[in-house]
Amino acid sequence: MGPIEQKIDLESDEEIPFSSTPVMRKVHAFDSETTHAYPHADMANSRVFKQIRMGPLSSIHTVIFKSKINVLLPFGPLVILLHYVTEKHEWVFFFSLLGITPLAERLGFATEQLAFYTGPTVGGLLNATFGNATEMIISIYALNNGMIRVVQQSLLGSILSNMLLVLGCSFFIGGIIHHKKVQVFNKASAVVNSGLLLMAVMGIMFPAVLHFTRTEVHFGKSELALSRFSSCVMLIAYASYLFFQLKSQVNLYNPFDEERGDGGDSDEEEAPELTQWEAIAWLSILTIWVSLLSGYLVDAIQGASDSWKMPVSFISVILLPIVGNATEHGSAIMFAMKDKLDITLGVAIGSSTQISMFVIPFCVVVGWFMGQPMDLNFQLFETASLFIAVLVVAFMLQEGTSNYFKGLMLILGYLIVAASFYVHVDLSNDD
Numbered sequence: 001m002g003p004i005e006q007k008i009d010l011e012s013d014e015e016i017p018f019s020s021t022p023v024m025r026k027v028h029a030f031d032s033e034t035t036h037a038y039p040h041a042d043m044a045n046s047r048v049f050k051q052i053r054m055g056p057l058s059s060i061h062t063v064i065f066k067s068k069i070n071v072l073l074p075f076g077p078l079v080i081l082l083h084y085v086t087e088k089h090e091w092v093f094f095f096s097l098l099g100i101t102p103l104a105e106r107l108g109f110a111t112e113q114l115a116f117y118t119g120p121t122v123g124g125l126l127n128a129t130f131g132n133a134t135e136m137i138i139s140i141y142a143l144n145n146g147m148i149r150v151v152q153q154s155l156l157g158s159i160l161s162n163m164l165l166v167l168g169c170s171f172f173i174g175g176i177i178h179h180k181k182v183q184v185f186n187k188a189s190a191v192v193n194s195g196l197l198l199m200a201v202m203g204i205m206f207p208a209v210l211h212f213t214r215t216e217v218h219f220g221k222s223e224l225a226l227s228r229f230s231s232c233v234m235l236i237a238y239a240s241y242l243f244f245q246l247k248s249q250v251n252l253y254n255p256f257d258e259e260r261g262d263g264g265d266s267d268e269e270e271a272p273e274l275t276q277w278e279a280i281a282w283l284s285i286l287t288i289w290v291s292l293l294s295g296y297l298v299d300a301i302q303g304a305s306d307s308w309k310m311p312v313s314f315i316s317v318i319l320l321p322i323v324g325n326a327t328e329h330g331s332a333i334m335f336a337m338k339d340k341l342d343i344t345l346g347v348a349i350g351s352s353t354q355i356s357m358f359v360i361p362f363c364v365v366v367g368w369f370m371g372q373p374m375d376l377n378f379q380l381f382e383t384a385s386l387f388i389a390v391l392v393v394a395f396m397l398q399e400g401t402s403n404y405f406k407g408l409m410l411i412l413g414y415l416i417v418a419a420s421f422y423v424h425v426d427l428s429n430d431d
Contacts, residue, residue, distance in 0.1 A: 059278045065105055069326075070106070073345040075099035077290065079296050089303020093315075096297035100323045103290045104134040110286060114279035116272040132158070132351065132359050133287060134323055138294045139363050143372055149426060150301060150316050152378050155360050156386060157317035160350045160417055161325045163393045166332050167348040168410025171396075174336030174344070185341035187400030187404040193349045194394040196241060200356035200385050227375035228368055231361035238357040240286025313426045317382075319417050323350075341402060349393070381424060381426075385417055 076099035082092050111124040111130040135158055139151045180240060207227045216222035226289055268281065273281065305312045361374070367374025379384070392413055396406050 004276050015155065016167050018243065025431045036112065054129065056278075059274050059282070062273050063110070063282050064235070066101065067103045067105065070178060072102045075295055077102070078175075078223075079293060083296050083300075085336060088307070088308040092296055093296040093300035093304035094230040097319070097323050098301065100290060100293050100297065101326045103286055103293070104323060104326065107133050107290065110274070110279050113272050113274040114283065117279075127254065129329065130283065134290055134294075134355055134361055135321075135355065136362070137287065137290050138298065138320070138323075139359070140366060141291065141294045142298045143363060143367050143374060145298065145371060147298065147301075148367070148372065150298065150312070150372050151363055151374065153313055153316035153426075154320040155355055155363070156353050156378060156382050157321040159197075159386065160317065160389055160414065161321040162348050162352040162355075162388055164410045164414035164417065166325060166329045166351075167344070167393065168414060169408045170332040170336035170344045170348060170407065171402045172340075172404050172411060173333050174339065174406025175402060175407055177337050178339055179404065181339075183336075183339060183341050183402045184400055185345050185402065187397075189342070189347055190349065190397040190400065192241075192245075193345070193353050194390070194397055196237070196350075196353045196357050197390045198394065199237060200360070201383075201390050202351075203234050204356075204376045204378055204384055205387065206230070207375055208380060208383045213375050223304040223377055224373055227364055227377065230376055231364040234357050234361040236366070238354075238361075241353075241357070282423060307426050311422065311424060313424050314418075314421045317421045330418060345397075346355070349397075381420075385420070389413070389417065 055078045064073070075095045079092055079095045079099050079427070082088065084316065086092075107130055111126050111133075115126055135155060139155060142148075142150045142154075159313065171183075171356070210216055210226060211223045272279075301312060301315055304310070305315055332344045334346045335341070364374050364376060393410070396402075
C-alpha cells in the first residue's frame with residue numbers, strides 16, 4: 001500500500017503553472033514528440049517530474065539529441081577539417097550549409113524556450129532578433145569582409161524563398177490534403193504583413209531609382225544617406241508593429257488564438273523544456289558556433305562559384321537562404337497539413353516581414369558603424385524581383401483563402417526567379 005499511496009500523492013500533487021504569455025514565435029517541425037516519450041503522461045506533467053527533468057544533462061539531451069535534424073551536426077567539425085586539409089572550397093561551402101541548418105533550428109528552439117520567461121514585448125523582440133539569427137550572423141560576417149552584394153542578395157533570397165517557395169509548398173500540400181474544403185486564414189493579419197512588405201519594397205526601391213536616374217544631389221552620397229535614414233524609419237515601423245500586435249491589438253492579430261482555443265495539447269505546448277539560464281547559455285553557445293561556421297561559409301562562396309560554374313548571385317539568392325529557411329519550410333508545411341494556416345502564415349510571411357523590416361535595415365545601421373557603405377540599393381534586377389514577388393503574394397492573400405492551385409503558382413513563380421538569377425550576371429563589383 002505504501003508505494004501505491006506515494007504514487008497517488010505524486011500524481012495528485014498540484015502543479016505550479018509557468019508564467020508564460022503568448023508571443024509570436026516560430027514553431028519548429030523537427031522537434032520530436034514529447035508526450036509519448038514517457039510511459040506515464042500524468043507523471044510527466046507533475047511538478048516533481050518537471051523539476052527532475054530540468055537539469056544540465058536533460059538540457060543537453062533536449063537540445064542535442066531530441067531533434068532529428070541534429071544528425072547533421074557532425075558536418076560542422078568536418079567543415080573545419082576540410083578547410084585546413086583540402087583546397088576544395090565547394091565541399092567546405094556545401095558541408096557548411098548542412099552544418100548550419102540544425103544550428104538554425106536549435107537557435108529558434110532556444111529562443112522559444114527563453115520567451116516562456118519573458119513578457120510578450122520582450123518575447124517579440126527576442127523572436128525578431130534570434131528568429132533570423134543565422135541570416136544576421138552570416139550577413140554581419142560578410143559585411144565585415146566588405147561583401148555587401150552577398151549580404152544584399154542573401155537577405156533578398158530569404159524573403160523570396162519564404163514568400164514563394166515556403167508559402168507555395170504549404171498551400172500546395174495543404175490544399176491537396178484538404179481538397180474537399182476551403183482552407184481559410186486570418187485575412188486581417190495577412191493584410192498587415194502585406195502592407196509591411198510593400199513598405200519595405202518602397203524603402204528599397206527609392207535608393208535604387210535615385211541611383212539609376214542619376215538625380216542625386218551628391219552622387220553616391222545622397223543614396224547612402226537616404227538608405228540610412230530609411231533604415232531607421234523601417235526599424236521604427238517594425239518596433240511599432242510589434243507593439244501594435246503584441247500589446248495594443250493582441251486579440252485582433254494573434255494568429256495563435258485558434259491553436260490555443262482547441263484546448264487539446266495546449267498545456268503540453270506551454271510547458272518549457274529548459275530553464276531560463278539554460279536557454280540563455282544555449283543561445284550563447286549556438287550563436288558562437290553559427291558565427292564560426294559562417295566564417296568558413298562566406299570564405300568559400302567565391303571558390304564554390306568557380307568550381308560549380310554558378311554565378312555568385314545564384315548562390316547568394318537561392319542556395320544560402322536554404323540554411324535559414326529549412327526550419328520555416330518544415331514548420332509551415334506541417335501546420336498547413338493540420339489545417340492551421342494562421343500559424344503557417346505567421347511562419348512564412350512573418351519571417352519575410354522580419355527580414356525586410358528588421359534584418360535588412362539593421363544590417364545597414366551595423367554597416368554604418370563598421371564604416372561599410374551598406375545601402376538599400378539592391379540594383380534594378382533584384383529590386384524588380386522583390387517588387388513583383390510581393391505583389392503576387394499580396395494578391396494571393398487578399399481573399400483569406402488558399403488552395404493547391406495558389407500554392408502551385410507560387411512554386412512555379414519561385415522557379416522562374418531561380419532560373420532568372422542563374423542566368424543573371426551581377427555587374428556590381430562591391431564584393
